[in-house]
Amino acid sequence: MRNLRFTISYDGTAYSGFQIQPNADTIQNRLEQAVYMLTGESVKVISSGRTDAGVHAKAQVINFITTSKIPVERWCLALNTRLPKDIVAHTAEEVSLSFHSRKAAKRKTYCFTIRSARFPDVFHRNYEYHHPTHLNVEAMREALPCLLGEHDFTSFCTVRTDKEIKVRTLYEARLETEADDLSSDGKIVRMRLIVSGNGFLYNMVRIIAGTLLQIGEGKRPSSDMQRILEAKDRSQAGPTAEAKGLTLWKVEY
Amino acid sequence: MRNLRFTISYDGTAYSGFQIQPNADTIQNRLEQAVYMLTGESVKVISSGRTDAGVHAKAQVINFITTSKIPVERWCLALNTRLPKDIVAHTAEEVSLSFHSRKAAKRKTYCFTIRSARFPDVFHRNYEYHHPTHLNVEAMREALPCLLGEHDFTSFCTVRTDKEIKVRTLYEARLETEADDLSSDGKIVRMRLIVSGNGFLYNMVRIIAGTLLQIGEGKRPSSDMQRILEAKDRSQAGPTAEAKGLTLWKVEY
Structure with missing residues (x-):
């Protein structure tokens, strides 16, 4: 198991905010779908905090636990090709399993x-x-x-x-x-x-x-x-x- | 008859370029529709030059001849409320009837x-x-x-x-x-x-x-x-x- 941390940006215009909700298109949902397309795993994407419908992010931080062995330097490109054009992953790194992007934010x-x-x-x-x-x-x-x-x-x-x-x-x-x-x-x-x-x-x-x-x-x-x-x-x-x-x-x- | 000159900006992403073409959504078409909605007149909008499909303008110059008596300082707001959000008129002025935005461009x-x-x-x-x-x-x-x-x-x-x-x-x-x-x-x-x-x-x-x-x-x-x-x-x-x-x-x- 690995904990991967990413910096992502998104144009929130088309989304009902970050957090998954029933019958709504959200950033979290798109990220989890992209990870599923890439690895076949259903991960739970954690963010530094939810953003409301229509709010944007220049450098949001997210993390999730995966069993995938894909090298960390390949993750951004692999996710970006599976994400819509208004969500882009910029940096990826492997962090300790205890890291939580919301709880650890200073x-x-x-x-x-x-x-x-x-x-x-x-x-x-x-x-x-x-x-x-x-x-x-x-x-x-x-x-x-x-x-x-x-x-x-x-x-x-x-x-x-x-x-x-x-x-x-x-x-x-x-x-x-x-x-x-x-x-x-x-x-x-x-x-x-x-x-x-x-x-x-x-x-x-x-x-x-x-x-x-x-x-x-x-x-x-x-x-x-x-x-x-x-x-x-x-x-x-x-x-x-x-x-x-x-x-x-x-x-x- | 008055000749009105405008500076306009547009996001060209959604358009088949500036110039009117059959069965295509163009900037010129949207401008002429907005003038028609405002005045009931079918004007011909002249630009400093056509821009291709997908090309943008920060400060394109256009002009057209109108018989409308609407004061020049009211035109931008009146057009903007009748234009889609990706086309915006910024300045308007009355110019001599001989002014042609393409031929006069230096x-x-x-x-x-x-x-x-x-x-x-x-x-x-x-x-x-x-x-x-x-x-x-x-x-x-x-x-x-x-x-x-x-x-x-x-x-x-x-x-x-x-x-x-x-x-x-x-x-x-x-x-x-x-x-x-x-x-x-x-x-x-x-x-x-x-x-x-x-x-x-x-x-x-x-x-x-x-x-x-x-x-x-x-x-x-x-x-x-x-x-x-x-x-x-x-x-x-x-x-x-x-x-x-x-x-x-x-x-x-």
């Missing part, structure tokens, strides 16, 4: 991308949230530092969750901006909210993003972020931002 | 993008050519300067063409490289062949790209580019590179 980084321009960018239309009116970047940036450190993130967690402990630690919460490469006026057209922490509650990054967008729109002051955090009440925060803007960027062990 | 820029890595990038999979083995960037760069200036580009033109004069002037032919933003080893993972000129023959950029890839693979010396150019013989050049790697980047007037 730090995860998510990116929520906002296109701030009158019209969408066709080439990124499935990977970013389009916001056609002005956003106040400075106000958005001021709202972020209060989230750093260890907090009870109940306000930024969907009410339909089974996790009782809502305390998480954020190491990073920043807003990067990009100007248009075609227009010379240097106007900001893309913003990336980069958030990393030791773990995330259900919908946490999307609710932080939805609240941050309201701050950028001037509907709330920057100081609302801290007030909402302290309230420990989901109804105080903004809406859950659109799934397609969210990408699992990196998982560290 | 300079066009194309970009052919190569992903040089073992596996494809899921987020760019429809917009770049995936090349899994090593490419010699220096050899590729050495091959490009000979293309600059006025030449007969017969060798880089498909044989099925009706254009008799094969002389064009190239102003720019360079290869830009990008490293992976996740890995720290600075390895090149993306190359962009940027070519601009006063006009392009049918398949010209794709045949230059196909020849350049053979040079990068070591199948031909860099000096072959000049020899092929002078031969004025399509059979001397490399294959026509895949359409999805090509994007019409910019049109200047």
Whole structure:
């Protein structure tokens, strides 16, 4: 028996999220099918964490136990030829049998991308949230530092969750901006909210993003972020931002 | 009567190219349908030039004559709500009735993008050519300067063409490289062949790209580019590179 660990990326547009569900097309299902086609084995693919319907991954980490003797350096190509084009395995390595990609994860980084321009960018239309009116970047940036450190993130967690402990630690919460490469006026057209922490509650990054967008729109002051955090009440925060803007960027062990 | 000029972008993946053809879904057809839905008029949309099936545009220029009185600043949004999500109008302006987006074009820029890595990038999979083995960037760069200036580009033109004069002037032919933003080893993972000129023959950029890839693979010396150019013989050049790697980047007037 061997435990194999992979880094994979996927375009989540066409899927009902990572985790297997009845009558739904999921990333986990496609991965398990690909392993079955390759080895004839029914494995259980474990990930660093589920991603919701429409959410993407640049570098998700998965692992599974197999009895296959296929050398580790052949696995990515072998899986990629059996996976749809929107799921790609990039790296493979053999790890100790005790490694569990969710339980062992030390730090995860998510990116929520906002296109701030009158019209969408066709080439990124499935990977970013389009916001056609002005956003106040400075106000958005001021709202972020209060989230750093260890907090009870109940306000930024969907009410339909089974996790009782809502305390998480954020190491990073920043807003990067990009100007248009075609227009010379240097106007900001893309913003990336980069958030990393030791773990995330259900919908946490999307609710932080939805609240941050309201701050950028001037509907709330920057100081609302801290007030909402302290309230420990989901109804105080903004809406859950659109799934397609969210990408699992990196998982560290 | 008014002549309206637009900058549009499109993801060409789902289309049989720009130009209207019987029983085919084309960009021109979708644009003319959107104008019809908006105004009830059957206009003829003129572009700076047709793009082939699967080829994209970041900033294509089109124009058409209309009797509609809709103010120019409302046109983009009005068209975008009537266009599929893979075609987006970005700018609109009223121009003189004599303006013709193909005849008036002074300079066009194309970009052919190569992903040089073992596996494809899921987020760019429809917009770049995936090349899994090593490419010699220096050899590729050495091959490009000979293309600059006025030449007969017969060798880089498909044989099925009706254009008799094969002389064009190239102003720019360079290869830009990008490293992976996740890995720290600075390895090149993306190359962009940027070519601009006063006009392009049918398949010209794709045949230059196909020849350049053979040079990068070591199948031909860099000096072959000049020899092929002078031969004025399509059979001397490399294959026509895949359409999805090509994007019409910019049109200047």
